[in-house]
Amino acid sequence: MKPKAEILVVDDDAGLRAALSDYLSEAGYAVRAADGGRAMDAALSARAADLVILDVMMPGEDGLAICRRLEGRAPVLMLSAMGETTDRIVGLEVGAADYLPKPFEPRELLARVRAVLRRPEPTREAGGRPMRFDGWILEVEARRLTDPDGRAVELSFGEFALLATLAQAGGRILNRDQILEGVHGPLTENYDRAVDLGVSRLRRKLARQGQAPLIETVRGVGYRFRPAARS
Structure with a gap:
C-alpha cells in the first residue's frame, strides 16, 4: 500500500487548523498541526513532512520568515488573507511552492495540495x-x-x-x-x-x-x- 503523504498545517487559528486537518485527513492524507514556528520546528524534528501548509499572518515569526528558513526542507503552500498580486508574488519569491488567498474553497485547497505533491513525478x-x-x-x-x-x-x-x-x-x-x-x-x-x-x-x-x-x-x-x- 502506498504510504499517505504527510502534511503539516501551521496556523495560529485553532479553528482553522482543526477544520483543515479534518478535511485533509478525510481526503486520505496524514495530517499534523502546529500553532506557529516553534511548534512547527518541533514537529519537523520529530518527523519530516511532504508538504507544509503555512499561514502568513501569525503573531511573532510570520509565515514569510518561516518560509525563508524552511528552504529545502519541505515544499510550502502559503495561505493568506492578503490577496493583492504583490503579496502573492512575495510569497512565491521567498520560496513557496504555491500561494492561496483567503477565503478559499476547500476543494481548491485540495486541488492545489494534490498539484504540489504530484510535481516530483x-x-x-x-x-x-x-x-x-x-x-x-x-x-x-x-x-x-x-x-x-x-x-x-x-x-x-x-x-x-x-x-x-x-x-x-x-x-x-x-x-x-x-x-x-x-x-x-x-x-x-x-x-x-x-x-x-x-x-x-x-x-x-x-x-x-x-x-x-x-x-x-x-x-x-x-x-x-x-x-x-x-x-
Whole structure:
C-alpha cells in the first residue's frame, strides 16, 4: 500500500487548523498541526513532512520568515488573507511552492495540495539521471545543483523548479504561462512579474565570469535555456 503523504498545517487559528486537518485527513492524507514556528520546528524534528501548509499572518515569526528558513526542507503552500498580486508574488519569491488567498474553497485547497505533491513525478519518469550543461550538474530528483567547480548551489523550491522547467524543455522557448504551469502547477494565476523576478534571481546564482547567461530572453515571447542539457 502506498504510504499517505504527510502534511503539516501551521496556523495560529485553532479553528482553522482543526477544520483543515479534518478535511485533509478525510481526503486520505496524514495530517499534523502546529500553532506557529516553534511548534512547527518541533514537529519537523520529530518527523519530516511532504508538504507544509503555512499561514502568513501569525503573531511573532510570520509565515514569510518561516518560509525563508524552511528552504529545502519541505515544499510550502502559503495561505493568506492578503490577496493583492504583490503579496502573492512575495510569497512565491521567498520560496513557496504555491500561494492561496483567503477565503478559499476547500476543494481548491485540495486541488492545489494534490498539484504540489504530484510535481516530483516527472523526474522519476525520467529515471532520475543527472542533467549536465556547461560543467553544471542538475539532479532533479535529489533537488541538487552543482557548479563547474563541484560546489553545491543553494536554490529555493521555486528557483529549483524554475531551473528544472527550463532545462527539461530541451532548448524550446517557453512563454510565461508555460513556465508558471511548470513551476507552480496548472492552477497558478498568471503573474508575469513573478516569472521575470525568478529568472533574474536565478541568473545571478548561475552567473560565471566569461560564460554567457544560461537563460536567454526571447523578446516578446519568453525564455529559453541556452545550453543543450544532456542526461
